[in-house]
Amino acid sequence: MAAISxxxxxxxxHLSRLAVTEQELDVFAGQLDVILQAVARVGxxxxxxxxxxxxxxxxxxxxxEDVEQPCLTPAExxxxxxxxxxxxFRVPRILSxxx
Amino acid sequence: xxGVIKKTAAELGALIANREVSAVEVAREHLDRxxxxxxxxxxxxxxxxxxxxxxxxxxxxxxxxxEQLGPLAGVPIAVKDVLATRGVPTTAGSKILxxxxxxxxxxLVERLRAAGTVMLGKTNMDEFAMGSSTEYSAYGPTFNPWDxxxxxxxxxxxxxxALAAYEAPLSIGTDxxxxxxxxxxxxxxxxxxxxxxxxxxxxxLAFSSSLDTPGPCARTVEDTALLHAVIAGHDPRDSxxxxxxxxxxxxAARLGATGDLxxxxxxxxxxxxxxxxxxGVMSAFRETVEALTKLGAEVVEVSCPNFVYALPxxxxxxxxxxxxxxxxxxxxxxxxxxGDDGNRSLEEVMSMTREAGxxxxxxxxxxxxxxxxxxxxxxxxxGQAQKVRTLITRDFTTAFEQVxxxxxxxTPFVAFELGSRTSDPYQMYLADLxxxxxxxxxxxxxxxxxxxxxxxxxxxxVMAPTLGDDRMYRVAxxxxxxxxxxxxxxx
Numbered sequence: 381m382a383a384i385s386x387x388x389x390x391x392x393x394h395l396s397r398l399a400v401t402e403q404e405l406d407v408f409a410g411q412l413d414v415i416l417q418a419v420a421r422v423g424x425x426x427x428x429x430x431x432x433x434x435x436x437x438x439x440x441x442x443x444x445e446d447v448e449q450p451c452l453t454p455a456e457x458x459x460x461x462x463x464x465x466x467x468x469f470r471v472p473r474i475l476s477x478x479x
Numbered sequence: 480x481x482g483v484i485k486k487t488a489a490e491l492g493a494l495i496a497n498r499e500v501s502a503v504e505v506a507r508e509h510l511d512r513x514x515x516x517x518x519x520x521x522x523x524x525x526x527x528x529x530x531x532x533x534x535x536x537x538x539x540x541x542x543x544x545x546e547q548l549g550p551l552a553g554v555p556i557a558v559k560d561v562l563a564t565r566g567v568p569t570t571a572g573s574k575i576l577x578x579x580x581x582x583x584x585x586x587l588v589e590r591l592r593a594a595g596t597v598m599l600g601k602t603n604m605d606e607f608a609m610g611s612s613t614e615y616s617a618y619g620p621t622f623n624p625w626d627x628x629x630x631x632x633x634x635x636x637x638x639x640x641a642l643a644a645y646e647a648p649l650s651i652g653t654d655x656x657x658x659x660x661x662x663x664x665x666x667x668x669x670x671x672x673x674x675x676x677x678x679x680x681x682x683x684l685a686f687s688s689s690l691d692t693p694g695p696c697a698r699t700v701e702d703t704a705l706l707h708a709v710i711a712g713h714d715p716r717d718s719x720x721x722x723x724x725x726x727x728x729x730x731a732a733r734l735g736a737t738g739d740l741x742x743x744x745x746x747x748x749x750x751x752x753x754x755x756x757x758x759g760v761m762s763a764f765r766e767t768v769e770a771l772t773k774l775g776a777e778v779v780e781v782s783c784p785n786f787v788y789a790l791p792x793x794x795x796x797x798x799x800x801x802x803x804x805x806x807x808x809x810x811x812x813x814x815x816x817x818g819d820d821g822n823r824s825l826e827e828v829m830s831m832t833r834e835a836g837x838x839x840x841x842x843x844x845x846x847x848x849x850x851x852x853x854x855x856x857x858x859x860x861x862g863q864a865q866k867v868r869t870l871i872t873r874d875f876t877t878a879f880e881q882v883x884x885x886x887x888x889x890t891p892f893v894a895f896e897l898g899s900r901t902s903d904p905y906q907m908y909l910a911d912l913x914x915x916x917x918x919x920x921x922x923x924x925x926x927x928x929x930x931x932x933x934x935x936x937x938x939x940x941v942m943a944p945t946l947g948d949d950r951m952y953r954v955a956x957x958x959x960x961x962x963x964x965x966x967x968x969x970x
Contacts, residue, residue, distance in 0.1 A: 388850075389846060392846045392849045392853075395849050396802060396833075396845045396849045397806075397826065397829045397830045397833055398833050398837070398842055398846070399827075399830035399831050399833070399834040400834060400842065401834075404839075407839075408843060408846060411843060411903075411904050411905075412843065412847060412850075414903075414904075415794065415847060415905055415908075416847070416850070418791060418905050419795050419860070419864075420791070420860075421788060422788055422792050422795060422863040422867050423859060423863050424788070425785065425863075425866070425867060425870060430866040430869050432862060432865030432868070432869060433866075433868040433869040433872060434865055434868075435689045436675050436872070436919075436920060436921025437676045437721060440718065441718065442715055442718040444715065452583070457582065459580070459582055460582070460812070461811070461812055461813060462810055462811075462814070462815070462816035462819070463816065463819070469812055471811055472819050472823055472825045472827075472828045473824060473825065474824065474825045475824075
């Protein structure tokens with residue numbers, strides 16, 4: 381497996397919405413490389429005829445009757461929000477000036 | 480009444496039911512103990528004094544009214560801070576949730592309240608349950624009551640240390656790769672990972688959804704089983720919850736405590752013969768296996784050739800699921816928000832919030848998971864890891880055709896000193912070497928104290944087939960009857 385570069389860590393951090401610092405990039409690049417080299421061992425074993433297991437129990441949709449049930453009030457749902465406006469979560473702008 | 484804090488949960492439940500001591504007195508004694516020692520142990524992130532005393536008073540009132548309550552009514556409990564507790568701060572050990580008070584209870588917490596247990600507070604943990612030492616808590620580490628310079632294990636170090644420091648007789652942990660059993664082992668307490676799907680994950684702040692399993696912790700096997708019986712069972716709010724009856728774990732623990740293991744076949748995993756483990760840990764383990772043969776168990780060696788790939792597979796699967804699960808911490812609906820000055824975009828605010836809110840281990844795992852799931856690497860990493868999971872399940876299935884339970888040490892080493900492994904994350908990951916296979920498979924496993932090495936506790940792990948939780952309790956109780964419990968030095 382190819383070694384993981386500092387630039388690659390920066391790209392992955394961007395994809396993960398993590399604004400990592402320059403210092404973190406240095407530390408992580410080295411550590412992630414060691415970890416990825418170690419975990420790459422999984423490539424030694426499983427052949428093409430082995431089916432993957434994603435979950436140890438069979439997954440099924442859990443449905444209930446379509447009947448109204450008590451749920452959180454708007455005030456309860458918004459109680460932990462960093463910012464709210466008229467029973468809604470308020471978020472920073474999504475589009476920049478030019479968009 | 481003196482000596483309350485040293486009693487088992489079973490004893491306390493009986494004393495409270497017989498009105499020899501009130502639930503309020505029991506709660507007060509434990510709250511006093513927390514006040515006396517927790518500045519040194521730091522097992523708790525939040526102590527809910529008012530809530531505990533009110534819950535205890537309610538139990539006393541119900542008993543006074545002649546109600547017949549369950550065996551743990553009035554018994555104090557500490558809950559890992561990764562389970563949502565209505566109105567009580569819940570942080571998962573992370574700055575990103577500092578001050579958050581959930582508007583609802585996790586199913587487990589509902590069940591604990593319905594059983595009349597008295598929640599003392601929320602226990603410290605590695606951030607989002609990622610870690611093997613509780614040093615990755617954003618609120619500072621927990622210290623091992625056996626030696627305050629050492630780690631209490633992770634990620635549920637707070638739940639285990641609270642038991643070892645006599646701050647609570649019962650606690651709840653969650654086990655994704657060993658986070659109940661491993662702290663149990665290094666603090667000389669008992670911790671059980673139930674069958675995956677045997678306990679509800681509703682209201683558990685998810686780390687790795689296909690592995691996370693909440694479970695009971697206590698100082699004795701019987702107490703652990705009593706708590707297991709309270710929290711286990713089907714929950715329609717969790718799509719992975721198994722709709723089957725809960726095995727009689729309490730009966731099994733009591734049967735095991737008689738010390739008779741005639742007819743029980745115990746398997747030693749050949750691949751766990753001791754490479755990478757401390758000699759003191761291995762000798763305590765071997766002596767305990769010897770003790771089991773004296774109780775009538777037949778001990779044979781079995782081979783699980785793919786167990787050596789469990790650790791690498793786990794450290795791909797868990798980060799992959801974590802990178803997805805932790806996407807919900809985006810500063811919109813709850814928790815921290817940083818950089819929202821009116822000029823920054825949502826994406827910038829999200830990135831700044833997550834940078835400020837997550838600690839180093841969480842960031843490492845999110846980045847690894849993002850890498851393992853990314854186009855071009857998915858088949859080589861995540862896809863291969865899922866195939867390893869199939870092979871490990873086959874190893875367990877083959878082994879359980881030959882034996883009733885598998886045994887191993889719980890951890891390769893005793894509690895290490897704080898700070899000694901944080902600079903090398905992969906060295907830290909080795910702490911979970913013996914616990915991880917069972918998480919990938921989904922079966923139950925328990926850690927029970929089996930001796931001391933260099934004056935520090937060693938854990939003995941018993942693994943059982945899926946839904947065979949009762950077998951595991953029987954053997955664990957037999958271990959306890961043979962070797963006894965181990966009390967930490969007085970704090």
